[in-house]
Amino acid sequence: MLVDIGEEVKEAYLSYAMSVIVGRALPDVRDGLKPVHRRVLYAMGKLGNTSDKAYKKSARIVGEILGKYHPHGDVAVYDTIVRMAQDFSYRYPLIDGQGNFGSVDGDSAAAMRYCVTGDTLLLSDKGIIPIREISNEKECDIDLKILNYEGKKKKAVKFFNSGQHKTIKITTEQGYELRGTYNHPILCWEVNRFGIPDFTWKLLEDIDKNDYVLLSRGAALFSSKDLDLTKYFPKNKSYKDVGLPYKMNRSLAFLLGAIVSDGSFHQKQILFNNKDFDFYNKIKKIIKKQFKGIKLYEREIKGDCRELSIYQQQVVEFLKNIGLEGTTSENKTIPFSVLLSRKDTIREYLKGLFEGDGSIVVHKDKRHKGKVIELVYNSKSQKLIKQLKILLLNFGIVTTFPYRDKRSNCYKLLISGVENIKRFKEEIGFFSSKKQARLLEIDSINGKRMSKTDYIPFLSTYLRQNYKKEFIKKHNFDRYNNLRRYKDELIGYLQETDKNLIEWLLEHNIFFNKIKKVEKLEEENVFSIRVSSKCHSFVANGFINHNTEVRMSKIAEELLADIDKETVIFVPNFDNSLEEPEILPAKIPHLLINGSSGIAVGMATNIPPHNLSEVIDGAVLMIEDPDVSLDKLMTVIKGPDFPTGGIICGHEGIRKAFETGRGSIKLQAVVFTEGVDDDKKEKKNPRIIIKELPYQVNKALLVEDIASLVQEKKIADITDLRDESDRNGMRVVIELKRGCNIDIVLNNLYKHTKMRISFGINNLAIDHGRPRLLNLKEMLQCFLEYRKEVVEKRTKYELKKAKERAHILEGLKIALSNIDEVVQIIKKSKNVSLAHSALKNRFGLSDIQAQSILDMRLQRLTSLETEKILEEYLELIKRIAYLEDILQNKNKLMILIKEELLDLKEKYGDERRTKIIKDEEEPDIEDYISEEDIVITCTQDGYLKRLPLSTYRMQGRGGKGVIGMGTKAEDLVEQVFVTTNLHDILFFTSKGIVYRRRAYQIPEGGRTSRGVAIVNLLGIEKDEHITTLIPIESYELAEESKEKSKKCLFMATKKGKIKKVPLSYFSNLRNVGIIALRLFPEDELIGVRLAGEGKKIILTTERGNSTCFSVNQIRPLSRFTYGLKGITINENDCLLNISLVDLETNEDLLLVTEGGFAKRTPIKEFRELKKRGGKGVRSIKLTKERGLIVAVKVVKEEDEIVLISQQGKVIRVPVKEIRKTGRYSQGVRAMKLAPEDKVASVALISSERVVLSE
DSSP states (O other): OOOOHHHHHHHHHHHHHHHHIIIIISOBTTTOOOHHHHHHHHHHHHTTOOTTSOOEEHHHHHHHHHHHTOOSOHHHHHHHHHHHHOTTTOSSOSEEEESOOOOTTOOOOOOSOOOEETTOEEEETTEEEEGGGGOSSSEEEEEEEEEOTTSOEEEEEEEEEEEEEEEEEEEETTOOEEEEETTOEEEEEEEOTTSOEEEEEEEGGGOOTTOEEEEOOSSOOOOSSOOBOGGGSOOOTTSOOOOOOSBOOHHHHHHHHHHHHHEEEETTEEEEEESOHHHHHHHHHHHHHHSTTOOEEEEEETTTEEEEEEOOHHHHHHHHHTTOOOSSGGGOOOOHHHHTSOHHHHHHHHHHHHHHHEEEEEEEETTTTEEEEEEEEEESOHHHHHHHHHHHHHTTOOOOOOEEETTTTEEEEEEOSHHHHHHHHHHTOOSSHHHHHHHGGGGGSOTTOOOSSOOOTTHHHHHHHHOOOHHHHHSOOSSHHHHHHHHHHHHTTSOHHHHHHHHHHHHHOOEEEEEEEEEEEEEEEEEEEEEESSSOEEEETTEEEEOOEEEEOTTTHHHHTTTTTTOSOEEEOTTSSSEEESSOOOSSOHHHHHOEEEEOSSOEEEEOOBOHHHHHHHHHHHHHOTTOOHHHHHHHOOSBOOTTOOEEEOSHHHHHHHHHSEEEEEEEOEEEEESOOTTOSSOOOOEEEEEEOOTTOOHHHHHHHHHHHHHTTSSOSEEEEEEOOBTTBOOEEEEEOTTOOHHHHHHHHHHHSTTEEEEEEEOEEEETTEEEEOOHHHHHHHHHHHHHHHHHHHHHHHHHHHHHHHHHHHHHHHHHHTHHHHHHHHHHOSSHHHHHHHHHHHHTOOHHHHHHHHHOOGGGGSHHHHHHHHHHHHHHHHHHHHHHHHHHOHHHHHHHHHHHHHHHHHHHOOOOOSEEEOOOOOOOGGGGOOOOEEEEEEETTOEEEEEEGGGSOOOOTTOOOEEOOOOOTTOOEEEEEEEETTSEEEEEETTSEEEEEEGGGSOBOOTTOOOEEHHHHHOOOTTOOEEEEEEEOHHHHHHHHHHOOSOEEEEEETTSEEEEEEGGGGTTOOSSOEEOOOOOTTOOEEEEEEEOSSEEEEEEETTSEEEEEEGGGSOBOOTTSOOEEOOOOOTTOOEEEEEEEETTOOOEEEEEETTSEEEEEEGGGSOOOSSSSSOOEEOOOOOTTTOSEEEEEEEOTTOEEEEEETTOEEEEEEGGGSOBOOTTOOOEEOSOOOTTOOEEEEEEEOTTTOOOOO
């Protein structure tokens, strides 16, 4: 049979697509769950993992789900559980998680299955226990106190033997070891993405060489009592009776320490020898006292040693029973009876141990130019050395990496460093006076010495990078002794978060140690415990370990409520071995309150969460009025309500989504400001505090993005950025410059970061087996229809059960009414079967009734019990009537649903977290820009740029200036203009065309850059250039177009023409240029000025002729006309400048020549002519050295000028340094120029508008 492959592929693909859509990606509109979520909750319910029961290991739950209902990867199932437990992902979490389930920073949850090997030593209130020795069972309840990461005692309540798994072994530089599963997490120390030293949980498989781990030594935990030894007494009654100690005690511990060091096993005897007779006699005395009636064999051996032998087997076996193991030196260990005893007892053990094989060495050290003390312990047993390291760490003593001495074949364990030696002296000490005396020499050693191995990584570097105080640069704070000494002064300079870090480090005295080796090992039995605390951490082998557990939340149980009342259909599981629900009964409108997201084949869903109280109120409205309008629904269901809070901007997006099922809303962060109170005497830098973030925004990445934007100078005025979030809530601090515009910074943050996002809504869900886009009313309607179906089925089930029970009670009533006869029938019947038949036949009973009578106990024949049966029957009759009434009356059914919903609102309802505000218009681009003074430069070749005015420093007259612009040798800086970045700039070209741009639209350049080509900015022609730039405040053109004021533009041409055009004629000026004036052939526009009435005009030529007349002599003209005659131009001369001044001005006319000379003449010296068009008068005496005039400015005493040379040199000169002279003088030098250099242009900085900084 031939098959069309195209059709076959199409059919297969559609089948696959539908299986993904229905079976994985989209939620069901009825219970709001995808199959995996449904299976998680059902499996937890079947396990009894409910909110009122103890937590269970996450791995146990995952295993249950995988084995019975969801045959997919364990990672997918665990990730689902993690998300269901995250209060920042779910508005109403369905799982109550204990441990690390991730964070809003994007931190991963702890792994679900993590364990350590059996020999790992766990610190507990019952002793230091190898974890496998806690129990022989696979899983059991326990009652231990352990230490968490902060050294606080917490309860361990469960023990787990997790079976065999592949393991990893990590070893630190000081020789501390831990073996565990690949995904076992331990606490590490690293520099986070913001450059701050921070704690982080890392899996063993992710640990690398050079990672730093935290080892607990600041807090200790020992058994609260000494071990009872009676259960270790030998059972062999043939042994000669010798007194044995009933409890572990200090003397016995000292004896065990001495024997482990200097003792040995030989032919069923325990031998001890030593040449220190005081020590020997101490041991002999302890043996005699601890073991009443014991006999010892003693002898002298070579090396001036004395030896004793414990040969009585009762004592030998007893000592073996309490942990004195090792027939050879290589197999010695610390006796478990010591580890399970009190601190004082263990101290004596260590004293005995070090008295035997311990030594103290004092030698000179070149590094410290003095003596150094080291303690050394020698043993051939590697296991003993490893245990000893952990035991000493519990006393706060750090030891070195053990090394093997090739000569003695012994492992040597060193205790070095002033702090560790002092700790040993204070906590343990030596028995012998000689060793103790040498130990006391530690007090004479300088405590300021810094350890090479005991330090806090990254701390000093971080402090020096972030705080510029000389005190912080001078001192090293990565050693604890320095940190303690300078703490009070140091924290005075630090931010609050850094203060807290320093306090925490000093309080807990953590030992930071670098990883030296990571080894992958074979499978091994591994173990874990459940800790009853939020952090779920515990100390073992000195390392800080971690795990997670789960149970259902209370609200999740409402999804499973009534599942055992035939309310839902059950279908076979994946292998037909079990059944699982096709859907959950779902008392709560889960799809709306928690939302859902998922990507299927060719479609996706993104349903936001909503507030439960609001949704239930909406459902109640729908019950009361199925045709309720959307407007009325929106009075109770305001909009989405996200778990992380935030702000929804505007109602339009909400309404569209509610109306159509699809839409988009704007979400933004909740912020407030600090440090902007003007009443405070001591003003601090203003701060923006981020309190809440939009849904699903990663806080850590947001902070990183802000930092990048600041570094790239895309956002200005931010001086510091830090995350001060803690268990009390979110707090991201953005510190700003004083005097900055906070609104502009905020607008930029909203624009460039995820502090404001768009959240797309697509309410796609499975309805009757098919994907469907649902609006708000349809979602509520589907839920209510399903609730009606569930409640109806539940009512039928309860009615059936009530009738069955009533039927039984009717039989019992008959029996009680005829009790004597019933008793006689039963007594006379030969067997139960005959009695059953007799009762049926005599009283007309059913099989069930007859059997219930036979099952009835005699105690129910009492009058009280009889009365109870009658009362129960009457209640059942009422109940049956009530249930039948519900099934027959739709209104009553809906009233019941309404009552149940209102009960849920009472139990779980809460306040809305997400605020909804009126939608603001999209901020104008200028809302993102702070106003600042700028300099705009334009070159002869047509390059334009802007720079902050602060770039140019003030210099005295005659200074050489700084490089202000990089230009080609043939390109000259032609114009400089000072304005603000929010002004409009009118660009007038030599051809009489005018353009308009905002100043900020001119690209900012570096001080030495050329800028952008004007042709690219304005689109001017090649043969024209910009002659004048005029700043106009943004409101002026609009204002002029409306009010038609008398402000005019005065234009002058190269050939002396002048034209007056009202500014109102340019009111509709856009980016495209328009004609400002018409020009005669070979003429060009040289300057434009803006002024009102009551002014006079001064025209000045290149060769120094000037004329002065009133603006009233010029009539206003349209844009399309030629100009009028303003001045008569001589041959080889041309008009250079047009100036407008007040009639009675005290200002001066400043002229600057090519040679860098300048002169200042009072304008009053220029007589106003009654008629325009004349040749004018001489305004400066020019020479070859001085050259032609290049600039003419109207100035005041307080003004300044910026001079730019053809080679790009720049200088700022106060006007007052250029003295006033008459019209016929030559002027003074204003700028020193290099040979062949000339002044190209001059800009005026007005004192009325600009405040200059040095």
